[in-house]
Amino acid sequence: MGFIIELLLNALVLLILSNVMKTVHVRSYSTALGVIVVVALLNATVGALLRLPLNLVTLFLLSFIVRVIVTAVMIKLADVFFKGFKVDGFKPALIIAIVLALVGAAFSFIW
Template identity: 55%
Template sequence: MGFIINLLVTAFVILILSYAMSSVHVKSFWTALWVAFLTAIFTATIGWILGGILNLFTFFLLEAIVGLLVTALMLKLVDKLVGNFKIDGFLPALIIAIAVAVALAIVGWIRGDNDDRYTLLQNQPGVEQVYKA
């Protein structure tokens, strides 16, 4: 269910930014949904390999920035493959990648995806003493 929600949020952000930015062209919501799906698939496959290679050069210190760059590159790849989707330049692709990352972080926070980390932390032995002090 989370994957579908992420796809819908990504498609919505792409569609909104196509109205806000003159360098992004999307024909319809279905095109934006197709772009979101292809971007997710390419980021999970090609982007994972590319991100791993780039992170080796940065010693994993710039992992978030590398992730944004890889997503922007995957958006440009999808731009070449989908006829009804066009991004003029790399900077708009990077802006879309940042906006999608922020939107997905907000949706994840609203859905409570980070609560699992807190629950795991509470179940660790010795943590009660830290919270009581």
């Protein structure tokens, strides 16, 4: 149940960020929810394959930074799959990934 609430919350955060940032465009809440689900699936599959060698190189000392960068890459990849979602550049994707990580940490602390 907590995972579903976190997905809904992350979609809301993505929608809010699209209203705040001029370089992020989300058509609707349902598009934001679809993007978050795709990013979560990509992080669970492709992201895990990317994080493993990167964490080995950094000796697991920079795990949070590696996770945020891989999430930003997955956000840019989700940009390709959705017509109603557009991120102009890697820097906005990185900002979204950082905010989503902070919201996820706060949610896990509260929940």
